[in-house]
Amino acid sequence: MRPWRALTWAGSAGAVALTAHSLLNARALRVPRLDPPPVAGRVSVLVPVRDEEDTVQECLTSLLDQVELPDYEVVVVDxxxxxxxxxxxxxxAAADERVRLVRSDGPPAGWLGKTHACHVLAEHATGEVLVFVDADVVLAPHAVSAAVDLLRGTGFDLVCPYPRQLALTWGERLVQPLLQWSWLTTLPLRRAEVSSRPSLAAANGQFLVVDAATYRRAGGHAAIRGEVLDDLALLRAVKAVGGRGGVADGTALATCRMYEGWDEVRAGYAKSLWSAFGSRPAAVAVGAGLALTYLVPPVAALGGSPVGALGYLAGVVGRYAAAERTGGRSVPDAFAHPASIAVLLGLLADSWRRKGRGELRWKGRTL
Structure with missing residues (x-):
């Protein structure tokens, strides 16, 4: 029992410390202005699409409703x-000259589909600022101008206003909130904005704004052509040439339902989760840390341990705070945080298993 007590104490202490860190991060998270001034210069809004007939109409409608953008274009690559x-x-496009459609035959050897589509988009862009938007994202009317205002006001080269994630089914509700929770809990946000260390980076390609000159100096998507987590890789490439940037609060700017149902959640995380931590040993280490911090304490609490109960409640508070800060569902979902972590660990193992068997696929393509 002595080793188990030690594990319970260590896990609970970790949960308390990480929750305290997340509360500090919640205060430090940058928030774009809701009444931004008109944007000076040309902006290119770039949308990569593949089999998005159910979502692209709403996305484009929101893009064409943007305000405080005197000069902008919308380029879509199919x-x-x-x-x-x-x-x-x-x-x-036939009804609005601001929209242009570019057709692509798919990625050449060595490229992934999205990185190639984004590369083609950037080649057709004429703006001083590039705004990449996924087809399942719906923007508020002031979203682009607010994001560009934040980019320029902070002196950043890249910023990702994190959209509010819509999670409706049980699988989505267990897993999707962990996206914002993860970087709010583990990443020192203000330090990460200026650090060139690859481990200190968080990004989201759903809504990503980058200075065009810096983007090209970093090599653009051609420099990260084979990266599954292209958003994170692009931020790292920008930082490698002296740029700065990171995530911001996009709750009031955009919404996104990334996956619909458990099958899509599982397939989506399978394609990319294996690459999130750099290597298999690193993934094992992170998984062990998550289990120690967020699974051991609640199990101990079930056995009557007050220390375990403290650790469990710390995890719940951290999850609750992250949801409240990012527009997610806080109650009762926060109380299922251990279940969320357990499912995430299962998805991580599944992703590595599929990679080892060469079974990684997305939208009909082998990765």
Whole structure:
């Protein structure tokens, strides 16, 4: 029992410390202005799409409703969609000259689909600022101008206003809130903005704003052509050439339902989770740390340990605070935080298993 007590104490102490850190981060998280001034200069809003006929119309409608953008274009690259995505975009482009559709036959050898689509988008962009937006994102009318205002006001080269994540089914509700919770809990946000260390980085390609000159100096998406986590890789490339940036609070700027149901959650995380920590040993170490911090204490609490109960409650408070800060569902979901961590560890193992068997696929393509 003595080793188990030691593990309970260590896990609970870790949970308390990480929750305290997340509360500090919640105060430090940058918030874009809700009444930004008009943007000076040209802005290119860039949308990569593949089989998005159900979502792209709403996305484009929100992009065309942007305010305080005197001069902007919307460029859409259709990445060899097999559905009516291109037809939907063409209809929008025919009615509004700000929209242009570019067709792609798919990525050449050595490229992933999204990195290649983003590369093609950047080649067709004419703006001083590039705004990458995923097709399942819906922007508020002031979103782009607020994001550009934040980029320029902070002197950053890249900023990701993190959209409010919509999670409806049980699988989504267990897993998706961990996206914001993870960097709020573990990453020193203000230090990460200026640090060139690869480990101190957080980004989100759903809504990513980057200075065009810095983007090209960093090599753009051509420099990260084979990276599954392209958003994180792009931020690291920008930092490698002396740039700065990171995440911001995009709760009032954008919404995104990333996956619909458990099957999509599992497939989506399988394609990318293996690459999140750099190597298999690092993934094992992170998984062990998460289990120690967020699974051992609640198990101990079930056995009557007050220390374990403290650790469990610390995890719940951290999850609750992250949800409240980022517009997520806080109650009762926060109380299921240990279940969320257990599911995440299962997804991590599944991702590595699929990678080892060569079974990683996304939208009909082998990765």
């Amino acid at each position: 990445d060899a969609s097999g559905d009516r995505t291109a037809d939907v975009v063409e209809a929008v």
